[in-house]
Amino acid sequence: GACRVSMSMTEIRAGFTAIKANIQSRDPIRTLSILSHPQSLHKVKSSDRCCITHHLFTFYVDKVFKHCRTEDSFVNRKISSIANSFLSARRKLGQCREQNNCVCGEESTEKFKQILANYEGLNVTSAAMKSLGELDILLDWMEKSR
Amino acid sequence: SGELYCSLPNPRNVHFESINMKNVLHWSAPEGTGDGVLYKVKYAVYGVGKWIRKPECRNINRTWCDLSSETSDYEEQYYASVKAFLNGTCSVWMETTRFNPLTDTKIDPPMISVSSTDKSISIILTAPEKWKRSPEEESISLLQVYPGLQYNVSVLNKKTKKRWFFSINNNTLVVPWLEPGTVYCVSAQIHVTTPVLDSSFSKEHCIATLKDK
Missing domain, CATH: 2.60.40.10 (Immunoglobulins)
Known part of the structure; x- marks a missing residue:
């Protein structure tokens, strides 16, 4: 069956919008993207969407949010609120995978490898801050493919 | 250089x-x-x-x-x-x-077309199109760009000044049980749930319901 996970996109969007300018201004690298280049998320086949989403939630929970502490407590609060939403969504997606409703095809595995390679091409803090600044790329893709 | x-x-x-x-x-x-x-x-x-x-x-x-x-x-x-x-x-x-x-981006209000019978008015809403390079280019409605696009519609009875608000996903609305021979003014706004984008309200379109037969 299909894997349907409910999460409050409006809340996450609002949280990200509130800190977007702050976070993106900490990322001076225009010529690299973690999520959207060289291959766009929008090119991922629908059958692989669930698996990529699970991979990406795991990526953000394990490799991004924890490396994005700032000197601004407002920004930190927004980041942890987004992180909590991702944590619960990842748990639900994990259950989907256990029930075999979230199959990983070759394409999603390749795409995620590329995202990790982009991430590992930078030092941890820069890579994490850039990934956080690209959250709207992930949200845009998720909403478009709802 | x-x-x-x-x-x-x-x-x-x-x-x-x-x-x-x-x-x-x-x-x-x-x-x-x-x-x-x-x-x-x-x-x-x-x-x-x-x-x-x-x-x-x-x-x-x-x-x-x-x-x-x-x-x-x-x-x-x-x-x-x-x-x-x-x-x-x-x-x-x-x-x-x-x-x-x-x-x-900012979104323009929807276009409105209104018609009436003696006891109801029918409203058809059209979302604006995405900018395009030339008139010959294929039109893309913002409805296609934003799957979560909704319309907020306001209907005002000009005589009693009573106002109703409706929030609809599709682009047509019929407002029943109205008073014959009365002017009603309609205005509408586009609301995208996520990302959160709201147009301003359109200018009012007023129409009179037909007089009682």
């Missing part, structure tokens, strides 16, 4: 102004410079390694540049930059923040 030593003050407030994804770069002239300042513009797709010059905005004296064509793929994000020149000197390049056409 060897760049001149750039001692000119910088262009200020370099930013995109976007309506229905017509994306125009705007800026203010450098502080304290009168006439005669010329500008160059370049843009970049975020994540792609090169800046691209905009020939139509080279050595211009106006303070805007239409980059709609260059930023029409709303699955990408962009930066743009402006440099000023005057009397042989120049400013440094001044950049926008990262521009996401999908979330950073």
Whole structure:
């Protein structure tokens, strides 16, 4: 069956919008993207969407949010609120995978490898801050493919 | 090419102004410079390694540049930059923040068409179209761009001043049980749930219900 996970996109969007300018201004690298280049998320086949989403939630929970502490407590609060939403969504997606409703095809595995390679091409803090600044790329893709 | 030593003050407030994804770069002239300042513009797709010059905005004296064509793929994000020149000197390049056409555009109100019977009015709403290069190009409704697009509709009884609000997903609304021979005024707004985008309310369209038979 299909894997349907409910999460409050409006809340996450609002949280990200509130800190977007702050976070993106900490990322001076225009010529690299973690999520959207060289291959766009929008090119991922629908059958692989669930698996990529699970991979990406795991990526953000394990490799991004924890490396994005700032000197601004407002920004930190927004980041942890987004992180909590991702944590619960990842748990639900994990259950989907256990029930075999979230199959990983070759394409999603390749795409995620590329995202990790982009991430590992930078030092941890820069890579994490850039990934956080690209959250709207992930949200845009998720909403478009709802 | 060897760049001149750039001692000119910088262009200020370099930013995109976007309506229905017509994306125009705007800026203010450098502080304290009168006439005669010329500008160059370049843009970049975020994540792609090169800046691209905009020939139509080279050595211009106006303070805007239409980059709609260059930023029409709303699955990408962009930066743009402006440099000023005057009397042989120049400013440094001044950049926008990262521009996401999908979330950073403003949306026009919907178009409304209204008809009436003696006891009801029917409202048909049309979402604006995404900017396009030419009339011949295929039209894309913003409905296709934003799957979560809804309409908020306000209906006012001009006699009693009573107002109703409706929130609908599809583009037609029939308001029943109205008073015959009465003027009702309709206004509507587009509301996108996520990303959160709201148009202003349209101007009012008034229509009278038919008199009692």
